[in-house]
Amino acid sequence: MRKSLQRAAVVAAAAFAPLAFTTVVTPAIGSADCAGGQWWNPVTNRCEAPLVPNCENGWWDPAANTCRPPVSTTPLACDNGWWWDPVANVCRAPLLPN
Numbered sequence: 001m002r003k004s005l006q007r008a009a010v011v012a013a014a015a016f017a018p019l020a021f022t023t024v025v026t027p028a029i030g031s032a033d034c035a036g037g038q039w040w041n042p043v044t045n046r047c048e049a050p051l052v053p054n055c056e057n058g059w060w061d062p063a064a065n066t067c068r069p070p071v072s073t074t075p076l077a078c079d080n081g082w083w084w085d086p087v088a089n090v091c092r093a094p095l096l097p098n
Contacts, residue, residue: 032046032047034047034048035047037050037054039051055067059071068087069089071086071087071089076089076090076091078091078092079091081094082094083095
């Protein structure tokens with residue numbers, strides 16, 4: 001009987017140890033009303049700049065980390081098998097397999 005109680009106490013302690021650690025180590029998370037498109041970062045406990053800038057009259061290109069001009073909604077009339085590249089808004093040469 002005594003061994004089963006000890007075993008149950010060890011199991012209970014092992015189950016609640018992560019919860020107690022998290023409660024003690026994790027600081028209280030606050031929040032704030034950030035202005036100007038900023039967002040609240042609970043890790044640094046402050047307002048951060050927008051992750052994606054507001055690109056007026058264009059769109060955000062995450063690969064180049066810059067704003068791009070607007071994309072034409074009407075494809076260009078490309079001739080001779082060329083294809084329309086909507087990102088650059090130009091006609092591109094046909095892609096031939098190697």
